[in-house]
Amino acid sequence: MSDQEMTNVPHQIPRLLSLTLLPWLLVACAATGPRDAPEAALAPPSQLDNPGKALAxxxxxxFARQDGREADVALELAASARLSDRPELARTALRAAMRARNDAVSTEMLSRWRALAPDDKLVDxxxxxxxxxxxxxSDATALITPRQDDPKLPTDMVEALRWLPDLDRILPFLSTLADLSPTAAAAITYSRFADTAKAPEFxxxxxxxxxERAPEDAILRAYRARLVQESNPELARADLQQAxxxxxxxxxxxxxLAAVEDLQGRTDLAARVLEAFPGKDEDVIGVQLAYAAKSEDPALITSACKRLAGLDKPHPSQRLQLLGTCAELxxxxxEAIRVYRQIGKDDAEFVEAQMRIAAVQVQGAQFADSQKTLEQLREAGTLNREELVxxxxxxxxxxxxxxxxxxxxxxxxRGLDALPDDQDLLYARSLRHENVGDIKGAEADLRRLIEIDPENADALNALGYTLADNTKRYQEALSLIEQAMVLKPDDAAILDSMGWVKFHMGELDEAISLLKAAYEKQAExxxxxxxxxxxxxxxxEDEARxxxxxxxxQQPEDPALINTLKRYGL
Incomplete structure (x- = not known):
């Protein structure tokens, strides 16, 4: 049985039983009669041939592995390997013995493997x-030094080392191995092994x-950048720039490099990195456009859109979707509507294109046209539930x-008539009820949401906030928001709600502490x-101002802020 086969044994046992052991078991069971017979007349192990014993x-x-008995796993596999001339069985038993720290069995299985496969370099x-x-x-080094120029040595060594349970001995040796095979591929192989072993310093x-040996190797720098991206982002950036x-x-x-620039808040530079990429790679230009749009830099947006429009025609539907985005930006x-309408009904992007047309029509105050676009889309009968919502x-x-x-x-x-109890629609309707002053309607929708999903933190928070902001049922509001906070303890909106209900309850110090924490997380x-x-x-008052x-x-049009300032005469 190969190593992969050993890994997959749980899935193969039924098939093995049916093909090999089942006929024998059926004959034996037929001979035993009822289950309460004095002795089961199964053939004893001594009567099995070697293949049968090996399989058993x-x-x-x-079964020992499933029970966590690693020592027994090694013994059973060694017993199987002794009855077979297949070298892979000796190798599998060796691995189990190494993991179980059974030196005697490890030594025996290594010798058996070497005898059965004398030309297999993996043995060394x-x-x-x-x-x-x-x-x-020193013995370990001497054994592999003859293979120091073999490009397969690093892969073989990592394959062998992963079966040793004591990392404190393995990890320092990785530098010796890397020096023995001073290639970029070897360094990456050993570094990846150390990283997987949760030893990033090694x-x-x-x-x-x-x-240091090969400062002009771009792949080495790229791999180090990935390794240190979180611990040393500036080094990661420098390595990728050099690469x-x-x-x-x-x-x-x-x-x-563009991703690192974006993560470090330099989204405009991310777009420029991709802008400088030679050739007409549509995927790269698409990512360039995304970064340009995020940076809100008109020149970068224009550059990406021109590159996109300059690609060979006819434009496929995915590109048309991006060109429509360019027109919107x-x-x-x-122009956006014209481009989106070129996307056909059979294209995967059709529904999204129609949604964008409706959104553009809303932005242009073409409300009747937007409603008509959406009605026609629904009437086509091809939308899935999410799209319909x-x-x-x-x-x-x-x-x-x-x-x-x-x-x-x-x-x-109408949406809830078509899709009863849809949670997104219920939540949206609760907000709409609140906006028009129908607090009972908002409360009814939010309570239905909580009934459907008792651990819906957003619904619990929304109901608690609604009660705190529009009624004097502060204790009830507090209870709901506390439940939400248990589910999402660091959520800015929930911290804000908790601070707001504490404010209404007159607990100003705690209210200020909670609201400051919320504002630090989300400056809304x-x-x-x-x-x-x-x-x-x-x-x-000075701090408030x-x-x-x-x-x-930052947000001069926010209605809540405007109303608050009016109430305080500011």
Missing amino acids: SRIGAE AYAAAMALGKGKT ARDILDSAI VLLKPDSRELRLS AEDAA RTYLLESESAATANDDKLALDALN AEIAAHLGEALWQAGR LVWEEAKA
């Missing part, structure tokens, strides 16, 4: 690993030494943008409005 031992090893790697496991570093040391200079045509290196609604949500948003609260609610009501104007109000009521001014500079 391998099955016994699997395992011999070196065993020597290392016994603390005999992984890093191996790569540092390799880069891109060394291999400017590598799309993988450019994409990696350029605030050219007519989105059409009703978008229709409601369209009506709300047109200040038609009745139509906005009607869209959600509505949270700032609450925090400023709590500070003001605590007599800290500073919070409000900061929020107003």
